[in-house]
Amino acid sequence: MTLSVALGPDTRASTHTGTAASTDVLTAPDIPWNLVIWNDPVNLMSYVSYVFRSYFGYSEAKANKLMLEVHKKGRSIVAHGSKEQVEQHAVAMHGYGLWATVEKASSDGKGSGKGKGKRG
Amino acid sequence: MAKAFKNGLKGITGYLEPAERELLRSLFDDVISMLEPAERANQDPLAALVGLDAEAREPSDRALRRLLPNVMKNDDEASLEFRRYTERSLRENKIGALKAAALGLDKDELVLGPADARHWSTALNDVRLVLAERLDIRDDADAGHIHLMQDWSQAEDVESYLALVYNFTTWLQESLVQAMLASLEA
Numbered sequence: 001m002t003l004s005v006a007l008g009p010d011t012r013a014s015t016h017t018g019t020a021a022s023t024d025v026l027t028a029p030d031i032p033w034n035l036v037i038w039n040d041p042v043n044l045m046s047y048v049s050y051v052f053r054s055y056f057g058y059s060e061a062k063a064n065k066l067m068l069e070v071h072k073k074g075r076s077i078v079a080h081g082s083k084e085q086v087e088q089h090a091v092a093m094h095g096y097g098l099w100a101t102v103e104k105a106s107s108d109g110k111g112s113g114k115g116k117g118k119r120g
Numbered sequence: 121m122a123k124a125f126k127n128g129l130k131g132i133t134g135y136l137e138p139a140e141r142e143l144l145r146s147l148f149d150d151v152i153s154m155l156e157p158a159e160r161a162n163q164d165p166l167a168a169l170v171g172l173d174a175e176a177r178e179p180s181d182r183a184l185r186r187l188l189p190n191v192m193k194n195d196d197e198a199s200l201e202f203r204r205y206t207e208r209s210l211r212e213n214k215i216g217a218l219k220a221a222a223l224g225l226d227k228d229e230l231v232l233g234p235a236d237a238r239h240w241s242t243a244l245n246d247v248r249l250v251l252a253e254r255l256d257i258r259d260d261a262d263a264g265h266i267h268l269m270q271d272w273s274q275a276e277d278v279e280s281y282l283a284l285v286y287n288f289t290t291w292l293q294e295s296l297v298q299a300m301l302a303s304l305e306a
Contacts, residue, residue, distance in 0.1 A: 097245035
């Protein structure tokens with residue numbers, strides 16, 4: 001993270017990065033993606049709720065609702081957006097130690113409820 | 121005995137006995153050494169500098185896989201591609217938080233500002249994730265079983281010792297997160 005700041009003044013480096021990024025955007029169609037958080041027996045409910053509040057800026061009520069959904073249903077879609085956006089969120093969640101994946105928003109609209117029998 | 125973290129005027133404060141600090145220091149160090157990327161003789165220094173790792177692959181160790189999970193559930197190839205661009209900096213961020221938390225162990229009394237509290241909470245979380253894999257905690261029933269181990273006189277083998285350590289770090293993290301939640305309200 002800090003390294004990309006350090007590379008900032010080098011215009012050639014940043015131009016190059018910019019080109020790579022825009023190529024990416026062209027090849028990935030701009031369809032909605034979901035950020036999914038999976039249940040595990042280790043993460044504290046209070047901690048998961050804290051992460052949702054402090055990282056996403058969700059209200060206490062919304063954070064607790066999503067946390068309970070993870071706990072009871074095994075998974076919850078906690079954010080959506082472009083592929084790049086949800087991937088960035090996923091890395092942040094991995095930084096906090098939450099088990100996060102990204103998935104294409106499916107045609108059934110929600111894509112939830114499949115995780116019941118999965119590792120709890 | 122350690123005292124639970126509390127949110128107050130000075131920030132978040134806590135107290136640990138010397139033996140507890142030594143224990144936490146060794147746990148933080150263990151996870152740091154798990155996360156340190158292997159140095160490769162032929163690695164491209166510029167690629168390393170910008171966080172790329174063309175050789176990155178899904179870790180074979182279960183605990184490490186939990187710390188650095190695949191980003192897609194059913195697409196190993198796309199997950200690997202993503203890992204090559206992101207895993208190195210994820211490792212470095214985790215190591216940074218663990219090192220910052222370890223530095224704070226130099227004094228009996230802990231006084232944590234907002235950034236310190238974040239480092240501590242993620243460091244404790246990563247330690248717990250690793251211990252949980254070693255203890256084979258797969259579901260809430262396993263977690264409940266481990267939670268019953270509270271008495272240090274029961275520590276008779278490695279597994280019971282790990283369970284007690286896990287419960288101590290769980291208690292410590294919970295008290296810290298409660299203090300952090302209280303600081304959000306303030």
